[in-house]
Amino acid sequence: MIYLKEIMLFLGLLLISCHSSALEFKQVQTSESTVTFDYKQMGVPLNGKFNKFSAQVAFDPAKLATAQARLDIEVASIDTGSADGDDAVVGKLWFNAKSFPAASFISTGLKSLGGNRYEAMGKLSVKGKTLDVVAPVTFQANGNRGVFDGGFTIKRLDYAIGEGEWTDLGTVANEIPIKFHIVVNATPGKK
Amino acid sequence: MSTNVERYTHTAIALHWLIALLIFIAFPLGLYMSDLKLSPTKLQLFSYHKWIGVTVFLLAVGRIVWRATHRPPALPDSIPRLQQFASHIVHGFLYALLFAVPISGWLMSSAKGFKTVLFGIIPLPDLLEKDKELGKLLEIVHQSLNYFLLLLVVLHVAALIKHRFIDRDDVLTRMLPGGKHA
Ligand code: HEM
Numbered sequence: 001m002i003y004l005k006e007i008m009l010f011l012g013l014l015l016i017s018c019h020s021s022a023l024e025f026k027q028v029q030t031s032e033s034t035v036t037f038d039y040k041q042m043g044v045p046l047n048g049k050f051n052k053f054s055a056q057v058a059f060d061p062a063k064l065a066t067a068q069a070r071l072d073i074e075v076a077s078i079d080t081g082s083a084d085g086d087d088a089v090v091g092k093l094w095f096n097a098k099s100f101p102a103a104s105f106i107s108t109g110l111k112s113l114g115g116n117r118y119e120a121m122g123k124l125s126v127k128g129k130t131l132d133v134v135a136p137v138t139f140q141a142n143g144n145r146g147v148f149d150g151g152f153t154i155k156r157l158d159y160a161i162g163e164g165e166w167t168d169l170g171t172v173a174n175e176i177p178i179k180f181h182i183v184v185n186a187t188p189g190k191k
Numbered sequence: 192m193s194t195n196v197e198r199y200t201h202t203a204i205a206l207h208w209l210i211a212l213l214i215f216i217a218f219p220l221g222l223y224m225s226d227l228k229l230s231p232t233k234l235q236l237f238s239y240h241k242w243i244g245v246t247v248f249l250l251a252v253g254r255i256v257w258r259a260t261h262r263p264p265a266l267p268d269s270i271p272r273l274q275q276f277a278s279h280i281v282h283g284f285l286y287a288l289l290f291a292v293p294i295s296g297w298l299m300s301s302a303k304g305f306k307t308v309l310f311g312i313i314p315l316p317d318l319l320e321k322d323k324e325l326g327k328l329l330e331i332v333h334q335s336l337n338y339f340l341l342l343l344v345v346l347h348v349a350a351l352i353k354h355r356f357i358d359r360d361d362v363l364t365r366m367l368p369g370g371k372h373a
Contacts, residue, residue: 001326041234042234042235042237042308042311043238043310043312044238044306044307044308045306046305073362081304081321082304082305085229085231123272166231170231171231171234171235172234
């Protein structure tokens, strides 16, 4: 219900763009895509990833105004690099995956920075909180295959990721750089 | 140099007791921290344990260099040959463990995917790739070497008690701080 408007808009835009665009990238290859993150614990750099997520993308380099992207992440699929950590972070104090099973990014706009570089604006929702994020993105097309690489850094406490004793930033740092690598194929033969 | 080689040098004594102190902290800390459930305290204690352990390793390097360049005082002739030999064996293993224990801990951390960052500032290189099975194996190695260390320390202390209270010789006092050194 909350996203109904977006979805309608998305579908509408899809319809429009399908008719006019020569090459639109919108078939996300989830198995080739990754969503990873870095974190720091007692000064030790570590990284992890989300194993399950889905993405919808509609991107035509010639029509940035109609570009759309949406990423839904199953937070319980997290891999923090240690089994101990995985068990802990789905719990109440971290992601509270029972009450908030999904985190999502929904794009609100895309701006060209020249060449293959773009800036994606969007809303990131985690654990019931939604905040604006801005992500520099590069897009590399090779025939029908396109690859988005980008990332942004969140402050975990902005989303209450780590409550109670875990608000201590000396042990687990606040900054969490998130990186995404999304492979999207173009629908062939339009127009 | 001096005519009196009865006592260890101040440097050797300082290194000996500093290392002993750090091991007496690192050992129980290692036992205690492993069983904690994940919390900021656990993460802190793990790091402190690693930092202390790496410091022991660095001091041990200093100690070996010092040992190689400064002959320790000979054991008094009153001690039977076999006992002298036994003490050399025990000391040799203790030296080896001053390296083997921290190195096994460091390798284990790398294999488990945790880089060791000394004092939270100086990253040590990872000699091993992340490998879960190898990590588990090295945990057992670290543990076993530690129990071997404990056994040798018990022997070491037992011998010194015997020397002090049964033989009443000076092998303990020559490693104690505060004595006069030529
Ligand atoms: C003087 C040096 C050291 C001593 C005496 C020592 C002693 C111990 C002991 C007694 C344990 C508990 C073993 C058990 O579970 O029964 C332990 C665990 C551990 N040590 Fe050390 N250690 C030393 C150095 C290091 C170093 C240098 C590192 C890493 C850089 C390290 C990493 C660890 C880790 C990660 C554990 C926990 C294993 C686990 O439960 O996951 N140790 N240590």
